[in-house]
Amino acid sequence: MTLPSGAAVICLGSSGLETAERLSASLPDAAVHGLARRVTADAAFDDTMEHLATLFAAGVPIIGVCAAGILIRAVAPLLDNKLTEGPVVAVSEDGASAVPLLGGHHGANTLARHCAEVLGGAAAITTAGDVRFSAALDAMPVGWGVADPAIAKDVMAAMLAGEAVALEVETGDASWLTESDLPFGAEGNKTVRVTDRVVSDDGAMVLHPPVLTVGVGCERDCAVDELVDLVRSTLAGAGLAEAAVACVTSIDLKADELAVIAVSEALGVPLAFFNASRLEAETPRLANPSDIVFAEVGCHGVSEASALAAAGDDGELIVAKAKSKRATCAIARAPLGIDPAAQGRPHGHLTLVGLGPGDAALRTPQASRAIAGASDVVGYDYYLDLAGPLMRGKARHDFPLGEETERCRAALELAGQGKKVALLCSGDPGIYAMASLVFELLDLEDTPAWRGVGIDVVPGVSALQIASARAGAPFGHDFCAISLSDLLTPREVVLQRVKAAAEGDFAIAFYNPVSRRRRDLLEMARLTLLEHRPGDTPVLIGRLLGREGEAMTHVTLDNLAVDDVDMMSVVLVGSSTTRRINHLGKPAVYTPRGYARKRET
Numbered sequence: 001m002t003l004p005s006g007a008a009v010i011c012l013g014s015s016g017l018e019t020a021e022r023l024s025a026s027l028p029d030a031a032v033h034g035l036a037r038r039v040t041a042d043a044a045f046d047d048t049m050e051h052l053a054t055l056f057a058a059g060v061p062i063i064g065v066c067a068a069g070i071l072i073r074a075v076a077p078l079l080d081n082k083l084t085e086g087p088v089v090a091v092s093e094d095g096a097s098a099v100p101l102l103g104g105h106h107g108a109n110t111l112a113r114h115c116a117e118v119l120g121g122a123a124a125i126t127t128a129g130d131v132r133f134s135a136a137l138d139a140m141p142v143g144w145g146v147a148d149p150a151i152a153k154d155v156m157a158a159m160l161a162g163e164a165v166a167l168e169v170e171t172g173d174a175s176w177l178t179e180s181d182l183p184f185g186a187e188g189n190k191t192v193r194v195t196d197r198v199v200s201d202d203g204a205m206v207l208h209p210p211v212l213t214v215g216v217g218c219e220r221d222c223a224v225d226e227l228v229d230l231v232r233s234t235l236a237g238a239g240l241a242e243a244a245v246a247c248v249t250s251i252d253l254k255a256d257e258l259a260v261i262a263v264s265e266a267l268g269v270p271l272a273f274f275n276a277s278r279l280e281a282e283t284p285r286l287a288n289p290s291d292i293v294f295a296e297v298g299c300h301g302v303s304e305a306s307a308l309a310a311a312g313d314d315g316e317l318i319v320a321k322a323k324s325k326r327a328t329c330a331i332a333r334a335p336l337g338i339d340p341a342a343q344g345r346p347h348g349h350l351t352l353v354g355l356g357p358g359d360a361a362l363r364t365p366q367a368s369r370a371i372a373g374a375s376d377v378v379g380y381d382y383y384l385d386l387a388g389p390l391m392r393g394k395a396r397h398d399f400p401l402g403e404e405t406e407r408c409r410a411a412l413e414l415a416g417q418g419k420k421v422a423l424l425c426s427g428d429p430g431i432y433a434m435a436s437l438v439f440e441l442l443d444l445e446d447t448p449a450w451r452g453v454g455i456d457v458v459p460g461v462s463a464l465q466i467a468s469a470r471a472g473a474p475f476g477h478d479f480c481a482i483s484l485s486d487l488l489t490p491r492e493v494v495l496q497r498v499k500a501a502a503e504g505d506f507a508i509a510f511y512n513p514v515s516r517r518r519r520d521l522l523e524m525a526r527l528t529l530l531e532h533r534p535g536d537t538p539v540l541i542g543r544l545l546g547r548e549g550e551a552m553t554h555v556t557l558d559n560l561a562v563d564d565v566d567m568m569s570v571v572l573v574g575s576s577t578t579r580r581i582n583h584l585g586k587p588a589v590y591t592p593r594g595y596a597r598k599r600e601t
Helices: 016-024 049-058 069-079 110-117 128-132 148-158 223-237 258-267 276-280 293-298 305-313 365-372 379-388 404-416 435-444 463-471 490-504 523-530 595-600
Strands: 006-012 031-035 043-045 062-065 087-089 097-102 166-169 190-194 205-208 212-216 245-251 272-273 316-323 327-333 351-352 377-379 395-399 422-424 454-458 479-483 508-511 540-543 553-558 569-573 578-582 587-591
Touching: 006 016, 006 049, 016 031, 016 062, 016 110, 031 049, 043 049, 049 062, 049 069, 049 404, 062 069, 062 245, 069 097, 097 110, 097 523, 110 276, 148 166, 148 190, 148 205, 212 305, 223 258, 223 316, 223 553, 245 258, 245 305, 258 272, 272 305, 276 305, 305 316, 305 327, 351 404, 351 435, 365 422, 365 454, 377 379, 377 404, 379 395, 379 422, 395 404, 404 422, 404 435, 404 479, 422 435, 435 454, 463 508, 463 540, 463 553, 463 569, 479 490, 490 523, 508 523, 540 578
Parallel strands: 006 031, 006 062, 031 043, 062 087, 166 190, 190 205, 212 245, 245 272, 351 422, 351 454, 377 395, 377 422, 479 508
Antiparallel strands: 087 097, 212 327, 316 327, 508 569, 540 553, 540 569, 578 587
16 A cells, blocks of 8 residues: 555654654654644644544644554544545654554555654554555455445454365456455455446455446536436446446536536545547547537547546447437446546646634534545635644645635636635635635626636634634624725615614624724724624634634723724624623623523513
């Protein structure tokens, strides 16, 4: 198995630094992560358990030059599915031992052996198959599928017990099996069969190599079900296994076609697109060249040509163009295998990621995974810095404050080129951040390359949520958020919204309460609110929430002063029913929901 890239080598003290640096230097895109008060390293952290949990949640390979117990306790609450958990390896400071703790068949055993080789120590491999053999049936190369994963355990158990197991290879590069020391024979009580075909249940363990590519074409706005059903029925009719499909391919004009995207999602494989000139080069190999298609898109075939283009020069068309009313598909086979990443232009994707306030402990695991899985990361330079070690190995695209439109457009353009892009936002992407601007650009600018870009929004913890949590529960009942910035919204509209919120007796979170030049709108809002709620209404000023220097200040609407607020603040104003109490010597603010009336009733 190939060494995992981007590993975080954890070092908690100077005594383990030399070992950590040797390991980091020997691994692709690895970095030393050091405990800030003890070690100077590539990346620093203050809270060991929090940092380890964040890395593990993001799927980052972890090598801890520390006690195994530290690693175990840090990730234990996150353990869920052994089939998807990333590798975690414990290495002793002297390099004598390397112990794979988690993800043995997902890179940890390979990492442990590598660490032992680099350091001259021993790898304490504990998975039974790996102790005896150099390969494991449930540690397949990327892209391979298995008809029934449960059978792998039985077959490996049989091998460990000394039973004869036969190996039958019909197609694909099975060198990871044939060149291993797994005890295969010509005959056996159990069988491992490598094939791209659907096999009847004869008790064999059936492995499907990624040797098939499905080329598709369709009319504009073809029904999703029509194309998906055509592809599945064509595969089934040919006796071919869906798990042997490496990728779905088409002409780049179809990058935004929902039906084409749906086929990729239905089969769980990547998309690859080719331009017309590349597909035209496949014309001599087409079974059904079409002058009509050439007149429409500039090549004599789409489904057959794109399937063959991905299968390569040694590939063959094994299922010629099949048709439905508005769609076509064809299937090609590569003799050894297909790497989807090396085919045409991939389907681009943009994920808008909410970092929360900046503290890694307040960043969701989904956000960390989105950053870790991106090829390119776009954002205000300060936000990119907040992502810390997750930026390792990423193409970084920094933008200064104020260039929000340029930032979003760059993210869309990168995704339109087939990149996997993360656009980072502070707080939540949909609350005064970049999500609305991205969709606005899609709405107003008809850019062809953007049409097929997949877009996800990963929520984050917003400043109003942090401030509310720090204060108690000021938003226990109806509330709203209002930005007091008049850069993008006319001030008369801002004041109209403040007046409406005051009349509606909403608790309010004021974003962008002041700037260096705009000092009057907060005071105008305060005076408007005083017309509708008492002067002792609780007010909270949250500054640098979730970041170094965080502060929460309790005041009232009467004594809220503009000079106590800056651009790094959010201001929470209670409704007429919001109350401030003292609990354990500290103030707490809450807005009752109305349960007292319910109890009385």
